[in-house]
Each structure stands twice: as C-alpha cells, then as structure tokens.
Amino acid sequence: xxxxxxxxxxxxxxxxxxxxxxxxxxxxxxxxxxxxxxxxxxxxxxxxxxxxxxxxxxxxxxxxxxxxxxxxxxxxxxxxxxxxxxxxxxxxxxxxxxxxxxxxxxxxxxxxxxxxxxxxxxxxxxxxxxxxxxxxxxxxxxxxxxxxxxxxxxxxxxxxxxxxxxxxxxxxxxxxxxxxxxxxxxxxxxxxxxxxxxxxxxxxxxxxxxxxxxxxxxxxxxxxxxxxxxxxxxxxxxxxxxxxxxxxxxxxxxxxxxxxxxxxxxxxxxxxxxxxxxxxxxxxxxxxxxxxxxxxxxxxxxxxxxxxxxxxxxxxxxx
Amino acid sequence: xxxxxxxxxxxxxxxxxxxxxxxxxxxxxxxxxxxxxxxxxxxxxxxxxxxxxxxxxxxxxxxxxxxxxxxxxxxxxxxxxxxxxxxxxxxxxxxxxxxxxxxxxxxxxxxxxxxxxxxxxxxxxxxxxxxxxxxxxxxxxxxxxxxxxxxxxxxxxxxxxxxxxxxxxxxxxxxxxxxxxxxxxxxxxxxxxxxxxxxxxxxxxxxxxxxxxxxxxxxxxxxxxxxxxxxxxxxxxxxxxxxxxxxxxxxxxxxxxx
Numbered sequence: 406x407x408x409x410x411x412x413x414x415x416x417x418x419x420x421x422x423x424x425x426x427x428x429x430x431x432x433x434x435x436x437x438x439x440x441x442x443x444x445x446x447x448x449x450x451x452x453x454x455x456x457x458x459x460x461x462x463x464x465x466x467x468x469x470x471x472x473x474x475x476x477x478x479x480x481x482x483x484x485x486x487x488x489x490x491x492x493x494x495x496x497x498x499x500x501x502x503x504x505x506x507x508x509x510x511x512x513x514x515x516x517x518x519x520x521x522x523x524x525x526x527x528x529x530x531x532x533x534x535x536x537x538x539x540x541x542x543x544x545x546x547x548x549x550x551x552x553x554x555x556x557x558x559x560x561x562x563x564x565x566x567x568x569x570x571x572x573x574x575x576x577x578x579x580x581x582x583x584x585x586x587x588x589x590x591x592x593x594x595x596x597x598x599x600x601x602x603x604x605x606x607x608x609x610x611x612x613x614x615x616x617x618x619x620x621x622x623x624x625x626x627x628x629x630x631x632x633x634x635x636x637x638x639x640x641x642x643x644x645x646x647x648x649x650x651x652x653x654x655x656x657x658x659x660x661x662x663x664x665x666x667x668x669x670x671x672x673x674x675x676x677x678x679x680x681x682x683x684x685x686x687x688x689x690x691x692x693x694x695x696x697x698x699x700x701x702x703x704x705x706x707x708x709x710x711x712x713x714x715x716x717x718x719x720x721x722x723x724x
Numbered sequence: 725x726x727x728x729x730x731x732x733x734x735x736x737x738x739x740x741x742x743x744x745x746x747x748x749x750x751x752x753x754x755x756x757x758x759x760x761x762x763x764x765x766x767x768x769x770x771x772x773x774x775x776x777x778x779x780x781x782x783x784x785x786x787x788x789x790x791x792x793x794x795x796x797x798x799x800x801x802x803x804x805x806x807x808x809x810x811x812x813x814x815x816x817x818x819x820x821x822x823x824x825x826x827x828x829x830x831x832x833x834x835x836x837x838x839x840x841x842x843x844x845x846x847x848x849x850x851x852x853x854x855x856x857x858x859x860x861x862x863x864x865x866x867x868x869x870x871x872x873x874x875x876x877x878x879x880x881x882x883x884x885x886x887x888x889x890x891x892x893x894x895x896x897x898x899x900x901x902x903x904x905x906x907x908x909x910x911x912x913x914x915x916x917x918x919x920x921x922x923x924x925x926x927x928x929x930x931x932x933x934x935x936x937x938x939x940x941x942x943x944x945x946x947x948x949x950x951x952x953x954x955x956x957x958x959x960x961x962x963x964x965x966x967x968x969x970x971x972x973x974x975x976x977x978x979x980x981x982x
Contacts, residue, residue: 474863475862478857502849506822506850506854506857507863508857509854510857510858513819514944516944516945519847531948535953537741541743542954543748544951545948546948547945548944555850582862585861585893586890586892586896588889589878589889630982649884649886655866684981688968700959703959703960705962705963706963711969715973718969
C-alpha cells in the first residue's frame, strides 16, 4: 500500500502541517512517499529525508512556480499514475484544499476532509472527522482507491528523524485550463515575533480587548511567556491585527502547548483552529462565553485587571 | 454576462442538528436556511450584474425543499433558479455532487460560476475546485475582492502567507470569502417578486447524470459510524476576586507550562 503525502512548501521550506501528516503516515506504516511540486524544488524535496521519508516524487517545472492549485492537480495525477499510490494525504491549507478537491474530481477518487486522525485497518485507510461543531466524531472511509484525505492542520507535529531521501522526478503535461489562471502579485505579510505555527505558547486576542491598543495586553503577556500573539477573525477583519496571525476556520490552525484566549468568545470558527492546543486558558468577562465550555482553565473577569497581573507574575516566576 | 451562483440549503443555525444513526447522514427534515456564506456569493453576483449587466442564476443540488433557499436568493435579486433534485441523489459525496453540479452547469454555459466560502452543515470548502476541474475552467478561491476586467476576472485573496492577486480568463469559477461584502436584505418587493420568478426543477436523468454516478452509488467515501468527541479533562472556572492571576499562575506552574 503506497501512501503519498503532498509536501507543501513556502520560501524553500516544507510546511509544518505537511511534515506533521508525513510523521503520522510513517507511524501508521506501509510504503510512504512524499510529493513536492514546484519550480527548482529538488533541494526542498531532498530536505524531506530528514523527516524520515525515503522516497520523494518531484514534479519540477517553471510553470509550477506560482502556488496555484490547478497545475498541481495535473502534477498529482501524474505522480499517482507513476507510483500506483492508493492513498494521497494533504495537510489542509488554502492551496492544498483546492489541489485535493481538484484531484478528487480528476480521478473520481473519494475525498474526506477535516480529518483529525487516520489509521489502517485490514489494509484500508480509515479516518476520524469531527462534525456538527465537533460534537460528534465520524468514522470515515473510502470505497475505492486512490483515497484522498485533507488532514486538519495542526493535527500532528513533525518528527525529525534524520536521514536522506531519494528524489524521483516525474514529468507532467499541464492542461491548458490548468494554467489559465495566473498569479499577478503576491504580497507577503511580515509578522513580528515568533510565528504562531511554531510557537509553544500563544496568547490570542479577540473583540474583548476593546481596541487595537488592547492588543498591548496580549503582546505583554506573550512576551512574558516567550510566546506568539494570535488574533480572531473579527479583530483581523476590523483591522486591529494582521491576517497572518489569524486563528480559525479561515485562518490558521494551531496546536501550541498553551493557548491563552483573551476576550475571545470561542465561536466555532475560532474553536476549530485552536482546539488541538495542549492546554487552553480563557479570560473573558462574559461568564456564558462558549469558550468556557472547552477551556481547561477559565477566568471570568476584567482583562485589564487579570492580564497585566498575570504577565507580572509570569515574569517573576520565569525570572 | 451570465452569472451562476451555486448555493446550498443547510439546517437552520438555530435548529438542533443531528446525524440520523440509521443512515449516518445529516438529518435534513427540520427547518432549512440558505447557507450563510452562499449569501455573500449571491450578493457579489448581483453587484457584478449591476456593474456589467447580464443575468444571475442561482443553482442548487439538494432535496425538493431546497427551493426555499433558492427563493431567498431570488428575493435578494437573482433572476431565476435551478434546482437539481432527485431521491437517488441523497448521500452524494464530493465526487457525486461535483459530477451532477458540473452536468447542470454545462447546460447553463455561464461566464462566471460563483461559490460561497463553506457549507455550515458539512464544513465543506472543496466543491468549487472539484467542479472547476470537471468543467475544465480556471478557478480562483477565497476571493475577498473581485473585479471583471475585459474578458478576465481578477481576485484578491488571503492566504496563510499574505495576499495573492490572481487573474483568470472567462469563463471561470470563483469562490468568494465571506469578507468580500455585506449582503443586502431582501426587500418586501423582492420577497413578493421572488414567487413569480422562473424556478426550474430537474431530475438527474434530465441533466444527463447516470444512476450509478449519483447518491451512494456514485460516491467514493462512506461513513462507518459515529462516536462522541474526546472527553475534556477536569475543567476549572473561577470568578476573578482579585486573586485569579495568582491562582492561574500556580495552576500553570503545576503543569510545567511556564
């Protein structure tokens, strides 16, 4: 049983989410190979060896430079044909979701999305998918091969094992319609401080911070804890904080060891992006805020009182 | 310009949602509503029509009562509605749904097919890419700013890394973000007028979908069972009496989180 893991990369580095799915696929077992698609990506492909995968298929073409999904469907179709893969796994992202769905149509291959775990039973892939606002967990399967899964980002951590990978080039003929859309411009957002994907501690702020200025409370606490600052959809939309820090359905999914939510109600759109955090702390003045339903430690109180004092105490403890 | 907006009827946000244990499918018998983020796609289509002229068609694939959701879109200002409804379609997954929807869209020959961001019932955010592949049309997703420039569509979108600006020649498929606009409310006149707008209901056979391509037969995924979510450990919730920060920092220190 060959399982392909799509290794999404940005600025020459494979994304943490993809490496997490790779780690889980290797733990589940079978014949696991990576797939890297892009332009001039041989080094990126080889770098996957350090995460325990021995074989990486590479589709390298100047037309694959821009991170657009449709030519990647052509590329994945070619790799599935070349490898005879039965499973194709993706870590969910803006790009990967579109590639996975396009591939599903192209191959008439079943796609299960929002998968939070997968395993192999009797030689067949099985998945777990939370549904209805994560109130039930659905056991999902596929009725034919290849089987495609989009894994919720942040579900698994990368495991660095050391090692090297053999790179297998695969050529592809891109379809006309696949290359019709073109990237006109890419604007990078530079966030300051540690990125929220990599941080062990995240202090996240929501509307309850009151104003863009209120984020100073989150920044002060994050600095005390050596963590990163994140934000909810509502405050990003309001222009209080940059999109690159947005956690939730339309932002990033994160799984730090500690997630401290300041003035966040805990709407489902936000919850899906952070519920895999190790420990969740919520401080909110509304005792009925949904976030208290899934916080490990909840404080009903005034942020302006609790957050600065907490930062001060943390600084004292950490010396 | 011909714009077709694909919309879905979902269980009303205030209704209790459940999965029927007999079928492992979402119980759709209760009150339904037009999927919230699809309303943004309808709004965007209406704005494009207002700027460039043309026709706005709303299309859906679902049970007969999904016509109610289509009527809401008609009340907002869409010109006509198309519902593909067939008992044999129940339980269609992405493979089957994208196949049927693409068949219906082929008949319409739209310049632009629009989708909303995500369905609130299945949390799906994948249909546009599958439909675009079947229609063999360029596609832009997560679009937060949309414009038509000559024979092209241009979309600006947010990604994990910043912003992309993507251009595609028409005909094309675009999925919009719910940040793209503030949808209008239907006027009383719009609501009254919706009843007399053309609403066509077609069976799978009428759009050329073979019986083995729809419903469970045409699907490639299955649901084996349902289970409860993982249980939370002991939760602590305190009211701040001035000592909450002290208690919290002790609690964090005990768990070696500092």
